[in-house]
Amino acid sequence: MKKILLILAALAGFISASAKTIELLNVSYDPTREFYVSYNQAFAAYWKAKTGDEVVVKQSHGGSGKQARSVIDGLPADVVTLALAADLDAIARVGHEIAPDWQTRLPQNSSPYTSTIVFLVRKGNPKGIKDWDDLVKPGVTLIPASPKTSGGARWTYLAAYGQALLKEGGGEAAAREYITKFYRNAPVLDSGARGATTTFVQRGIGDVLVGWENEAFLALKEFGADKFEIVVPSVSILAEPPVAVVDKVVKRKGTQAVAKAYLEYLYSKEGQDIAGRNYYRPRDVEAQAKFASTFPQIKLFTIDQVFGGWTKAQATHFADGGIFDQIYQK
């Protein structure tokens, strides 16, 4: 019996000795690829210096809603960094992989960076797009993604709907009429924000890409400022992409500590700097000052102010049979 115990102890020692590399899976939404490639390298260096352990972070990207569905269906994400709080709520409510209080675990509603919705037009702005009203004029072709699958597209929808609701003489009827015209001008809806960028930038379809500010900056950087330009509307929505540890998975894998640290490090000086460099608006005041010239000042409204929070907005606008389903003609 002693011999068996010795063999088992040696085996356990071998297993623990070989487990020096920790692997995390970050399930994120479409446009964060480049940001998290940089951030993962920085975090791995930080964690190595702190603990001596290697961390390899794998990334999975897609439409935010699709990604949430995948996690609910068993994709073993250690952390989720999605576009909408509603998607994390769904993971908590349907799959029970995340604790219901996830939003209170990290500062600023667990949103370490923000963004907003802007317009990307072709160089010279041939259709003369200046603000939201220009988007619903006849003959203007819009390229948003589908709010049924894309988190960024839901922010886009709410930005469009909200500005119509808030403007002078606006209201529910005007907002509904506006959003109907908006999607009437959108001949194709991609499932994610990156797909919409591909449609507009690489396939040459449409006059205006309506979507994430960071995605618009990235298109300028990658494809050239001589081909496109950003139009900033007078008002838009404050998008707060949330992050959370997937409790069930990290408990099973034993990665609680490193997954928690991974998200907390997003709020560090370095994390905030990397966010700014990748065109996400940082939360940290110093970082905001550093990137002040990058991000134009826009009047921003929040989802809580205009729509009463994500739960209500989700049920009213994006649930099956909601306003989007009613107004969107396939």
Next chain:
Amino acid sequence: MRTLPYPKLAPALLASLLAAGALPAAETDDLAQLRDQLHALEQKILVLERKQEIRDEDAAAAAKAAPKIALTDKGFTLASGDGANSLRIRGLVQFDNRLFFDDSGIVNNSFLLRRARIITEGTFAKNYTFQLVPEFGGGNAAGATTPSILDANVGVNLSPELQLKFGKFKSPVGLELLQSDSWTFFDERSLVTNLVPNRDVGAQASGELFGGKLTYAAGVFGGVPDAASSGNADFDNDKDGVVRLFATPFKGDPNSALGGLSFGISGSYGREKTASGHTAGYKTDGQQTFFSYLTTTIADGHNTRLSPQLDYRAGPFGLIGEYVRSTVEVRPSATGPKKTLANTAWQVGAGYVLTGEDSSFNGVVPRQNFDWANGTWGAFEVVARYADLKIDEAAFPTYAAAASNADEAKAFGLGFNWYLSKVVRVSVDFYDTKFDLPTGAPPVSTAAALKQNEESLISRVQISF
């Protein structure tokens, strides 16, 4: 992506015409309108193409995520879209005909359902596996043996370098024993397999090192006598430790003639204590018993096995060789003196695939299946083997009867395998086994099977998937 050549040319053509002042104002307006219409048309076509592209992407993603069902020569498989979970049903049926020549009228010519198995295997969360194999075959003229659990085990695959297995499975000592029952050169394994443990209950760690050039297995098992399989529980308090190292040093080198050379060594060490005989008996290629201990003999003490082994494959040629030395401490009765007996065996087997396909440890895959209508014949292989098993002379007469046992069997085999497809094999094997009788034995053994050499013809029709 396709583009329309005409719409791209049209603006340039219009611009050059306008610059040349070749057109009056009204016609210029018409052309500008035409240009806008062409642009709108181009956009419509691009939108249609993009929509189709998105539909194709969605369909591809849906197909990737959808559960997969496959019925192939590897069995019936159900798998989740990501491949992390799967269930596979396989099967093995072997139907034999045994004919013995000049054997003094022993009733042993028979048809036999040698093996009949439904094999269920599965994977969960990519890293956790199981295997469940009941055996319905075997038995004799009196009827089938009671169905038994041949293999039932759970695997935890931590990495290619470290895989754990728990339950009942083959003890990793004998090389030919570790080869699938379906794909050994001959229908029956050689005399050597008499000296190694078969299935046993236990726990094992195994893995591949250096890019698969070295495999290892180390385990703790309940311990079974030579050639025996465990029941579903250990039969005594003591355990056997088993270790095996097997190297393929030139693996993956396309320029080396030794790319198919593998060799290694395995061994076991443990203690047995049982009231029954140490083995049920050692058997010939024709599966007739030529040696067994007295029923009063018991194993009581340490046992060891050591087996250097070799496998070589080069195109259609294949070779397998192994040697086993098995020692056991026995007593003639519960109170008799203890004695260490050492039995040894070796074998060399070779095969050549006449139709040119590669010889393999995992069977031959014909280039073309046998198809009567199309005139294709599958693959043909000839095989030969020589094996020898010696019993320790000290076994006689205290621990085994000299009059009814052989102390050595020397077996020569010649066979022909016809692979009708990857899953169906028909084989005919001829075995000639000569026996030496121990000192003190009468000139002719009292055992009917040992009164003459064993000459047998064993043929088999097999399906294995």
